[in-house]
Amino acid sequence: MITLASDFGTPYPAAMKGVLLQRTDARLVDIAHDFPRQDVRTAAFWLREVLPYFPPATHLVVVDPGVGTDRDALVVRAGDHTLVGPDNGVLLPAARRLAGNADRAEPALIDEESLDPVEPTIDQSESDTHGQHPSGGRSKTFHGRDVFAPAAAAVHEAGVEALESLEWLTPTTPAVDLVLPSPTLEDERAIGEVLVVDGFGNVITNVPGSILDDLMRVRANGETVPVGETFAAVPVGERLATVGSHGYVELDVNQGRGDEAFGLEPGDRVVLKPVPDSDD
Numbered sequence: 001m002i003t004l005a006s007d008f009g010t011p012y013p014a015a016m017k018g019v020l021l022q023r024t025d026a027r028l029v030d031i032a033h034d035f036p037r038q039d040v041r042t043a044a045f046w047l048r049e050v051l052p053y054f055p056p057a058t059h060l061v062v063v064d065p066g067v068g069t070d071r072d073a074l075v076v077r078a079g080d081h082t083l084v085g086p087d088n089g090v091l092l093p094a095a096r097r098l099a100g101n102a103d104r105a106e107p108a109l110i111d112e113e114s115l116d117p118v119e120p121t122i123d124q125s126e127s128d129t130h131g132q133h134p135s136g137g138r139s140k141t142f143h144g145r146d147v148f149a150p151a152a153a154a155v156h157e158a159g160v161e162a163l164e165s166l167e168w169l170t171p172t173t174p175a176v177d178l179v180l181p182s183p184t185l186e187d188e189r190a191i192g193e194v195l196v197v198d199g200f201g202n203v204i205t206n207v208p209g210s211i212l213d214d215l216m217r218v219r220a221n222g223e224t225v226p227v228g229e230t231f232a233a234v235p236v237g238e239r240l241a242t243v244g245s246h247g248y249v250e251l252d253v254n255q256g257r258g259d260e261a262f263g264l265e266p267g268d269r270v271v272l273k274p275v276p277d278s279d280d
Contacts (some may be wrong), residue, residue: 001057002156005031005047006144007038008062015142016149019118023153026058030160038091041064042196042266044178045046047094049246051081056160059094060152062144071202072178073147074076075155075169082160084110084152086143095145101175105173107175110151118146139207194264195248201257202250203264207272209243217275220262224275231255236276241272 003073013033020028031050035043043063051059056079064071064086067221072087083091087107088195094107117138138146151168158166183192183206212218215227218241226233228240231254239261244250245266249272252258259265 001029001055002026002152003029003031003051003054003057003059003060004033005035005043006028006034006062007035007043008144012142012144015145016062018121019145019149020060020153022121022154023150026153026156028059029054031059034228035063039063039266040065040088041178041180043095044090045180045196048180049091051094052097054081056080057158059083060144060148062148063090064088064143067143070138072172073112073143073149073151074172074175075108075110075163077106077108077160077163077168079104080160082155085150086148086156087141087176089176090174091179092177106161107172108169109172111168111170112143112147112168115147115154118150123132126159155227181206181263185211188274190249192249192270192272194266194268194270196266197259197264200252202244202252203255203258203261203262203270204244204246205249206274207249207270207271209247209249211272211274212241212243212249215274216277219273219275221264221269221271223262227253 017028040063062085066088074081074087076091076095078095079100081098083095085091099105181193183190190207190211192205194203196204197204212227217224217226225239225241228234228242234240234254236255239253242250242252250270251262253261
């Protein structure tokens with residue numbers, strides 16, 4: 001299995017799939033191609049939360065605002081999984097979780113010039129020249145197709161235990177890392193920040209859900225809201241705090257958008273404080 005994740009939208013992922021299908025009969029599974037554009041942290045968070053539910057696979061990840069620059073290209077062995085993508089931090093949070101231990105996430109540099117070049121399957125001598133690289137080489141702006149897809153196909157075909165056989169890979173340390181921020185827990189307060197906002201408008205913080213244990217209400221940035229185990233714990237259109245499937249506190253609205261109701265976006269500070277039952 002090869003999974004694909006990017007911020008490309010459409011149709012660019014189709015070109016990556018075309019390259020993969022030329023080189024491997026792996027099952028191709030889309031994770032998402034609508035990550036916020038150039039938002040490495042959001043992609044890293046969701047990959048960390050989603051990829052552990054997959055069986056061993058090769059994960060092709062392209063959220064790459066530095067495409068065409070001197071940033072490196074990586075393959076990271078993480079337990080029984082491998083991740084392929086840019087060296088900008090997007091791979092490491094998921095790799096650490098997949099490996100089960102940070103020391104077992106093993107990055108290697110891709111020698112891009114040593115990869116087999118990507119070519120269209122049509123006979124160019126019998127077609128027009130639209131779409132050809134004027135330089136006759138790799139695109140400077142689409143490494144997803146020309147670097148990462150062929151690398152992912154080769155990694156899949158070699159297998160996780162035989163990555164050393166790929167001559168265009170060189171073990172390296174360290175890779176660019178991205179560590180998601182941790183909250184500060186002091187007295188009865190939790191001071192954190194918004195990690196991401198999902199497509200429903202749910203505001204996902206980095207505060208552990210355990211702080212809501214046994215609470216009926218919580219004060220979020222000074223505003224008191226009920227705590228509920230489900231969205232339906234409050235009437236439609238009402239705000240609440242709950243614990244998401246990832247284990248963090250969310251600030252949400254039943255059948256509405258929490259980001260709009262709370263006036264929050266990724267990176268914003270969030271202060272949570274319990275409200276005693278006796279506090280009106």
